[in-house]
Amino acid sequence: MxxxxxxxxxxxxxxxxxxxxxxxxxxxxxxxxxxxxxxxxxxxxxxxxxxxxxxxxxxxxxxxxxxxxxxxxxxxxxxxxxxxxxxxxxxxxxxxxxxxxxxxxxxxxxxxxxxxxxxxxxxxxxxxxxxxxxxxxxxxxxxxxxxxxxxxxxxxxxxxxxxxxxxxPATKEVEIQAYQYHDMCHNPQMYYLAQRRVTDVITTFEGLASTIDTLNEDLxxxxxxxxxxxxxxxxxxxxxxxxxxxxxxxxxxxxxxxxxxxxxxxxxxxxxxxxxxxxxxxEIHMQDIVPEIVRQSGLVGSAVFEPFSGAILKAQMWLQQQSGIKVVNIETRDVRSHENIVKLETTVNSDSTDDFDGSIWSCKYVKMLRIFYVKSPEMTSYASTKLTSRLFPPLRLGVKTFETMSQTMARIAAWHSVTRLPIFGVETVHYPFVDNNNIGFNPERSDYSTSKHTGMTLVTAIRLYFPTFYEEPPRHLLPPTLDWLTQGEGRGTPVCSIL
Structure with a gap:
């Protein structure tokens, strides 16, 4: 049955x-x-x-x-x-x-x-x-x-x-240190505040690692x-x-x-x-690949992370050392980073399942790779796997206009019909829109920031993963593209004339 x-x-x-x-x-x-x-x-x-x-x-x-x-x-x-x-x-x-x-x-x-x-x-x-x-x-x-x-x-x-x-993830309570400020004096000649350190308790959630440990026990x-x-x-x-x-x-x-x-x-x-x-x-497991910090935050500016291609290379090296596992997914995750200018250090906690943001303060995020896999004796080794990826952004047609999902998928199909590469993974990924970039965002940048009191436009792209190296096919074998500034709805396109 x-x-x-x-x-x-x-x-x-x-x-x-x-x-x-x-x-x-x-x-x-x-x-x-x-x-x-x-x-x-x-x-x-x-x-x-x-x-x-x-x-x-x-x-x-x-x-x-x-x-x-x-x-x-x-x-x-x-x-x-x-x-x-x-x-x-x-x-x-x-x-x-x-x-x-x-x-x-x-x-x-x-x-x-x-x-x-x-x-x-x-x-x-x-x-x-x-x-x-x-x-x-x-x-x-x-x-x-x-x-x-x-x-x-x-x-x-x-x-x-x-x-x-x-x-x-399970809930848990954690203690945090906070400060309360009180006006200690009513004398109008004295305007000073005294501070008192207090301990608050907030409810948060277990991290991913402990959540997966509990999951495997349940399974x-x-x-x-x-x-x-x-x-x-x-x-x-x-x-x-x-x-x-x-x-x-x-x-x-x-x-x-x-x-x-x-x-x-x-x-x-x-x-x-x-x-x-x-x-x-x-048995279910997870491996996070976080881009390295090439410059810590400090008085000279915010932290600088390695390009996203560096994280893919690290994922390849990790994968080649594995045996007895089966990779079931590779995904890009946006993780909050926290910068301490006083201590001149930046932390990225990819294990956190509880994230805060808002419109009244700025936040910084880092794009990292997360690999999910299961223990599988059927898979002997990934030693010969040369993990690579190819991002397919939607064709930019104007200042803030892009081709459709159907059109992007048609271009992916045309590209794959020429390369005939085996597909190791696929994902949908979002990037913050950058006006002065030709495709609308920078795919190599691992971090981005949100500004307070400011909205955001995200551009959707499709990323493919392959188990081997590849070369880009000749452009004449692929569908034609256009330069949106001169051929599309760019800034130089006349929309009206004065007689």
Missing amino acids: EPKETTSQSDASTSGAAPAPVPAPVLPQDVQHGAGVEAPPTYEEVMGSNQSSVIEGQPELPPLAYIDIMPRFLNAGNMRANIAPVFQKFSDIMQGANLWLQANPGLECWKCETVERKVDKGPYIDLESMKIHKSTYGFNVYVLGLRMWLTRKQNNSPPQQLGLQNVV KKSPLQGSVLNIETANIKYSGFATDRDPEKTSFVELGANRMGMFRRNCQIIRIFYVLGAPKYE
Whole structure:
């Protein structure tokens, strides 16, 4: 009998207890029609807005294909009145993904990603846009969806079905040192303040390393009902000091116009996507590669980090020393860095799952690589793997306009049809928009800063990873590009004339 899909969530705060499973969505093969069993939801009832590079009747699947599935609107709200819409749960998206895989039995998923989109007034989700503008003091609504990277199935096995387990870091209380200032004197001739050192207690979350340790102990008692497809870290965003981190939540609001909107908090959770089947009892691990600091912060300026290509080289050297593991995901993460000008040092805590930012102060982030892997005796060694990557930014068409996701994927397909490189990994990555850069951002810069009282525009790009070195193909074999300053909607393009 084919195992049913299980979708579950665990909270590492229940140390020593197995994760409590969430009821699995009913799949068509589980329904006995006429036996009094409730019929499964229809495709239209489950699937929200979606977009795919898979075209019906296409003679051959592109070497890299995808589908984006967003949660369905349950209540449109009223965004003009600052009332956010309500969306389906994340498990409903997974249910829609499994129905889609059943309807397309010739395809299978080889990676899942949580993707973030901004909700426009309407409400409306633009699945083609390759940029996101985050307003500082506006009413910002964001939605989380699922991106499945697809490949052609090589056999006649039954349709692939996926499960999901969410892992939420446990809460903990920590003491912090603070200062309280009091006006000690009422004498108008004396204006001085006295300070008193106090200890405050705040609630925060366990780090990723301890969360994974607890997860592996739980998996010994309650293993995944299948084999790991890939693992990722995803952000659950909310405002204030609340600790309610619901991994099923697919939307969040940033209210920049009020005090709580100026203070934002992100919690990293772990999502494990797996292919339903017999348990494989896989042990999960993680390796972070943080770019090195080539100059510490000080009076002469902020800290300087090595180029991002340096982190990829370090990941390659680490990978070549590994054996008995299987890499299931490589992802880029933006991690807060903290600079101490007095001590002339900079710290980057990639293990933290509790991140703060806001519109009333500046923050600095560092792009690092995170590698998820499972222990696998089937993989003997990665000694011959020459890990490389290629970033595909959307073509810049104007001052703040870029080509669509479909157009970017078409250029990736054309590039890959020439190189025929084996793909080791793929990810969606965001960069802060830089106006004076030809492509709109600097892909080699490992760090970036946010400015207080200032919004931000992010540009979306696709990064591919390969297990070998490669050379760029001749330009005449690829689709033509343009110089946006002279051929596109650049600053020199005349828009009107005075008679």
